[in-house]
Amino acid sequence: MRSHLPGVLLSACLLAGCAGADFRLPQITAAEVDRAALVIDGSKPGVASNARSDAENRALVSRVANRLGDSIGPLCRQSEIEPCWFDITYDADDEVNAYAEGSNRIHILRGLLRYLDSEDEVAAVVAHEIGHHLGDHIAEKQDNAAIGALLGALLMGAALGAGGYDPAYDTSNSGQQAMEQSMRLGAQIGAISYSKSQEREADLFAAYILARAEYDLDKAGHVWVVLAKMDDKTHASLLDTHPAGPERIVAWDKAVAEVKNSPDLLPDPD
Ligand SMILES: [Zn+2]
The missing domain is CATH 1.20.5 (Single alpha-helices involved in coiled-coils or other helix-helix interfaces)
Incomplete structure (x- = not known):
């Protein structure tokens, strides 16, 4: 994408927006956001951390990577991603973070895994980062x-x-x-960050990816509640670059409803 002439790139960007979504995103209302905020407030206080070892975390991440990798083919084809392979790495680093980089790399860090109890939640984070690759968001960011x-x-x-x-x-x-x-x-x-619509698109992809791998979408969605609870803590470079909060939870619930009604388990182009 860097080969574009700057002038062309600039005007295309100003006209169309630099980083729009290519798929139809869930629409949410203020009332729905208020209701979700109550759910976050009402869930159990604090964020519990687990005591998995690095070896256990590594095994968990590789299980998730295999399970997602086995079922993602049709989504890669829809997004014209070739080869359909993602290099998913566990980093023994205490930063609370996960990120996508390059053409197919994903990192998930120990600091974040500490707060993710179920495999479904870990899969949700990895699937979200895969979503940034499927949406070509990294090139758009560049x-x-x-x-x-x-x-x-x-x-x-x-x-x-x-x-x-x-x-x-x-x-x-x-x-x-x-x-x-x-x-x-x-x-x-x-x-600095992905746009809001890129984040929402990555979450939408994540819902489809998880459904294809037969993860529990409701359990997986709990991860956005956990992140919302961490929002007021000072750590979290993840939260600098990723939205957390009631809006995200509402959008997730709508994405899940869409996935459950989808005849082909593929998102609808916008
Ligand atoms: Zn993201």
């Missing part, structure tokens, strides 16, 4: 980062030009450095 860098450079160039800056007279190279710094900053802003 496009956003490239656009951010471009905007940063444009703004900086304009600022330097307005100040009478001429690179021919810049013996210290400070203008060049400022420009580079500005591009980096712009890139970071673009790369």
